[in-house]
Amino acid sequence: MTISPRTLPPAPLENDTVPTPKPDADFLGRLALRRSTKVAHLEAPGPDAETISAILRIGARVPDHGKLGPWRFIVLEGDNRANLGSAMANLLRTRDGLSDEQRLAQEEARFLRAPVVIAVVSSPVDSPKVPEWEQVLSAGAACYNLLLAAQGFGYGGCWLSEWVSYDRDALAILGLSPHEKLAGLIYLGTTNEPLVERPRPQAESRVTYWRG
Template sequence: MSDVLKFLQQRNSAPRLCAPGPDAAQVEGLLQAALRVPDHAWLQPWRFNVITGAGRDRLGQVFVDALLANDPLAAAAAQDKARAAPLRAPVLIVVSCLVQPHPKVPRDEQLLSAGCAAHSILLAAEAMGYAGVWRTGSYATDHTVKTALEHEPSQEIVAFLYLGSRDSEAKQLPLREVDNYVKYWNQ
């Protein structure tokens, strides 16, 4: 089996991350990998917000603001959890899709392209020796969050990618039986 195939078969998310994370040059490499995904009609629908350093604290406050906009009586513990969420990793990349009207490329296909970009970032980070986890949740559709990130009205968040170093050993996931998910048409 090729090393690349084995790598792809063993990749898994790392919910516990710590420093170091990818530096600016490495993040650019991650984004270059993301820009190679399938892109029907060359719409280039993907957009990225890279959040590091104090930007993580700012995003945490945005999450608190979003929480309070939806629940003005949110408990202090919920506010603390929202504030701390971006601090789970040294680097966050928000992957979004700028949906564009097109007669041959529907919205869903554009979103899938942005999803492929997010997955490419995770794979590239793993190839660099880092790890990551893909999160969405209510903040992905929240108006307060999208406004703070300066998103266009037709821009949809598909992933909050948390990137850094593994804080523990990688999970050993069992291989799945391909036949449980596939129907072959041979004739």
């Protein structure tokens, strides 16, 4: 079954009433069992243009101190994924003298591993009130919301960084300014393998209760 992006409620306007929390077993079940899809297990089809827009709309609906919107999204789809991969391979060839053809081919195919990739850019602004740390956290929330939104439309996703996120030349190719950082590359597509649980910390092992 596919869900049309038109099933989303229209975007509310400022001061419109939005739903008050109420018990929602389906929502909880999804969150309690949510799992990323390994990038190797993503394939076409990915979300179409209208669905990508809906996913981005939800991705942008995150807590954001000061209403700064300190993030932006760069969508990679179609041939642009191959073109970006070629540019990254060229960077390694010309700047680093990389000549290992297998590795270069791997770089050329980097963004072809999923039908759609959304780069989430942390783009903090100078604010007397909101520390940069909080703006960065908001970008992380946007990454996670993209994964949740994609799942709602029936797509798997994976949040990766890899070397390109930490290489200023690679980031410049992607279009980032020096003050920006890549919060994540969100690879989206159809999950083609059953999802299995990974080891994960039990919440209780990370919880204490401060009692005064």
